Amino acid sequence: QVQLQESGPGVVEPSGTLSLTCAVSGGSITSINWWTWVRQPPGKGLEWIGEIYHTGSTNYNPSLRSRVTISVDKSKNQFSLKVTSLTAADTAIYYCARWADYGGNPYDYWGHGTLVTVSS
């Protein structure tokens, strides 16, 4: 059973940089899956941030591309998210998820999510 666990600071300052990590257990990050970040502002819907394959190939949401970097650490079986130039609009629950290798590639495993608040 694959499990994903997000970790990172709960509060970050405006104009600063957010760094989150998603640890993968019960499976290898070098499997034929893409690994994804999704966020959800309080009381609002889901927003796709971007995704990475273990080779380092990435795809990003065009609306966030200039501020987002996703990377992978195969030695630690984890992947990470960085978001720069933070504003209050970046306050959200951040989820990591696995892109399944079947059935049109849905997100079949999700982390529990971590709330990040942008505030001074």
Next chain:
Amino acid sequence: QSVLTQPPSVSGAPGQRVIIYCTGSRSNIGAGYDVHWYQQVLGTAPKLLIFGNTNRPSGVPDRFSGSKSGTSASLAITGLQAEDEADYYCQSYDNRLSGRLFGGGTKVTVL
């Protein structure tokens, strides 16, 4: 404003059938990309409910069913139960945006 449009809310009495529509365009659902549905109970992470337009993962009750036609998809819940009260999101890919996207979400209320 989401590229995939869902009604903000639907409601029904226990035992009834409700349908949630997800309306897209020729650059996403209409281009043939699969639609997936997720259920999000308050305070928890989304859970995969339907994948590849019509398929249910193991463990999902057969009360949930999905379909797709043209530029739209739908999720039907038959025999509505109190535990079905949650937010539901459709998800697909858009070749004009070159990215994945979610619908705005629909809150299902069991009366």
